[in-house]
Each structure stands twice: as C-alpha cells, then as structure tokens.
Amino acid sequence: MLPVRLAFILIANSPIAPAMSHRPTLVFVPGAWHGPETWNKVSAEIEAHEYKCVRVALPSTLSDPAATFADDVRAVRAAIAAETTQGRDVVVVVHSYGGHVGSSAVRGLTRTAQGAASSAGGPSGHVVGIAMMATGFTVTGVSFVDGLGGKPPPEWAADEQAGFAVIVADARALFYHDLPADEGARWVDRLRKQALKPLMEGGEHAYSGWKDVPVWFLATTEDKALPLQAQHVFVQAARDAGADVTLRGVASSHSPMLSRPKETADFILQAVASFTSR
Structure with a gap:
C-alpha cells in the first residue's frame, strides 16, 4: 500500500484534473474608453461559481495614439491562447x-463543425461561445466605423491631430444613466483615452467570429448609446446570416456590467451552461 503522502502526490499530479479545470475560462473584453476594471463586479459574481475570469486591457485604451485594431485583436487572442494551449475551453464575453x-480574435480558435481541432493546431482547448452585450456583429473585412456607416456617430468625434476618439456627449448620460450619480461620476473619471486608429481602420483584421460559435446576446433595453431597436436589427441580421443567437434582455443602460452586475452574471452563467452542454 502506498504511503498516504505519496498517494496524495500521485493523485495531485495525475491527468485527472479537479472539477474546476473542466469549466471554461471566461475572457472579458471591454469597450472603447473603458478598462478591464469595468468587469470587476461581474467577474466577482462568476468567480464565486469557481470559474476562472481573465479581464483584457485593450492597447487602444492605454493612451497610445499609435495603437491599432490589430493590437487589440492580438491582446485578446493572447489571452485566449494562454488558456486554450493549456487544454482549457474559453467563452469570450464582449461589450460594445x-x-x-x-469576434475578430476568435478566428481559427474555435472547434470546427466536425469537432476536429481548429487551424490553431495541436491538442488544445477551443473558444466554445461568445456572450455579447450592447454591441454589433462584426462583418469580415469591415472596420468598426465602416460598420456604423463610414463616419463616427454624433456622440464622439475624431481628433485626428492628437490621434484619439473624443466623447463629445454627456458621458454619464450616455453610458451610466442608471447608476447612482456619484458612482456614475466616478466611472466618467475613469474613462481612458481611446486611440482613433482602431475605430477608423483595420478592416483587414475584422472577422465574423460569431458565425463560428453559438452566441448569447444581452440586449440593454434602456441603452442611450446603442438603442434597443438597433440591437434587435443586428441580432436579426446575424440570424439571417446563419448565426446561432440566443437573445435575452435586461433593463439597463449601455453598461449592464456596472448597473446590473447580478443579472449580467446570471446571463453569462446561463450562456456558459448552454455552450458547454452541446
């Protein structure tokens, strides 16, 4: 009979991983002007259910006007690959x-329809789904602004000399109107400089990854930055293009992860359960 200590060491180092390792990792991607801390409330709720959460800081929000859309995509791909190369599946959670x-970052990192390894090659985990909220559906080859009609919306302006996108609307009303006034003001103070290039250029790196995996979409019904009607149009267009989209809603501003963290976390957990049951 093996000594208890040796038996424990063998079990701990065996290929049988603890239950938590069978859960997918959640990779959170913030919107423009926002840092990864915007996901802290939601990720705390989800981590209580023993999921690993990775919050990505986008290079375009780090005060560098030279940052590109490709830089942002690479940052998210690196976060995904750090998990999939260890054999862990990933759910990507995105906002705005x-x-x-x-969507662009998951290219080649999903499982094919036949269940074989993707073009990433080798034994690995895969992106198994995307949880989306208050956002659109990327078209392959089309930049962010081109997807909006080719020019910035009236809420922000392009400062081409400085190389940043500048919010010209009331940011608290635009993003956080359903937060207490003092908390909304604090989040306004935390808004970051947003490089202009990733919004205006980089269409060659854009990819409709939502066609490759199932999607759950959380519509924000009180959104003043992306009206509910537009969100529904986007969802229907994606479905018409062949996407597998499950639609849910929450009575929230553009920032449900801040004003409705419990409801947002519940939505994500339901999405994960759906993705992993397939």
Whole structure:
C-alpha cells in the first residue's frame, strides 16, 4: 500500500484534473474608453461559481495614439491562447466596441463543425461561445466605423491631430444613466483615452467570429448609446446570416456590467451552461 503522502502526490499530479479545470475560462473584453476594471463586479459574481475570469486591457485604451485594431485583436487572442494551449475551453464575453475585437480574435480558435481541432493546431482547448452585450456583429473585412456607416456617430468625434476618439456627449448620460450619480461620476473619471486608429481602420483584421460559435446576446433595453431597436436589427441580421443567437434582455443602460452586475452574471452563467452542454 502506498504511503498516504505519496498517494496524495500521485493523485495531485495525475491527468485527472479537479472539477474546476473542466469549466471554461471566461475572457472579458471591454469597450472603447473603458478598462478591464469595468468587469470587476461581474467577474466577482462568476468567480464565486469557481470559474476562472481573465479581464483584457485593450492597447487602444492605454493612451497610445499609435495603437491599432490589430493590437487589440492580438491582446485578446493572447489571452485566449494562454488558456486554450493549456487544454482549457474559453467563452469570450464582449461589450460594445469589444464585440468587434472579440469576434475578430476568435478566428481559427474555435472547434470546427466536425469537432476536429481548429487551424490553431495541436491538442488544445477551443473558444466554445461568445456572450455579447450592447454591441454589433462584426462583418469580415469591415472596420468598426465602416460598420456604423463610414463616419463616427454624433456622440464622439475624431481628433485626428492628437490621434484619439473624443466623447463629445454627456458621458454619464450616455453610458451610466442608471447608476447612482456619484458612482456614475466616478466611472466618467475613469474613462481612458481611446486611440482613433482602431475605430477608423483595420478592416483587414475584422472577422465574423460569431458565425463560428453559438452566441448569447444581452440586449440593454434602456441603452442611450446603442438603442434597443438597433440591437434587435443586428441580432436579426446575424440570424439571417446563419448565426446561432440566443437573445435575452435586461433593463439597463449601455453598461449592464456596472448597473446590473447580478443579472449580467446570471446571463453569462446561463450562456456558459448552454455552450458547454452541446
């Protein structure tokens, strides 16, 4: 009979991983002007259910006007690959502009229809689904602004000399109107400089990853940045293009992860359960 200590060491180092390792990792992608801390409330709720959460900081929000859309995509791909190369599946959670980045970042990292390894090659985990909220559906080869009609919306302007996208609307009303006034003001103070290039250029790196995996979409019914009607149009267009989209809603501003963290976390957990049951 093996000594208890040796038996424990052998079990701990055996190929049988603890239950948590069978759960997918959640990779969170924030929107423009926002840092990864915007996901802290939601990720705390989800981590309580023993999921690993990875919050990505987009290079375009790090005060560098030279940052590109390709840089943002690479940052998210690196976060995904750090998990999939260890054999862990991934669910990508995206918000607003982060949907454009996250959808593009999953290229080649999903499981094929036949269940074989993707073009990433080798034994690995895969992206098994995308949880989207308050965002659009990226079209392959089309930049973020081109997807909006070719020019910035009236809420922000292009400062081409400085190389940043500048919010010209009331940011608290635009993003956080359903938060207490003091908390909304704090989030306004935390808004970051947003490089202009990733919003205006980089269509060659854009990819409709939402066609490759199932999607759950959380519509924000009180959104003043992306009206509910537009969100429904986007979802229907994606479905018409062949996407597998499950639609849910929450009475929230453009930032449900801040104003409705419990409901948002519940939505994500339901999405994960659906993705992993297939």
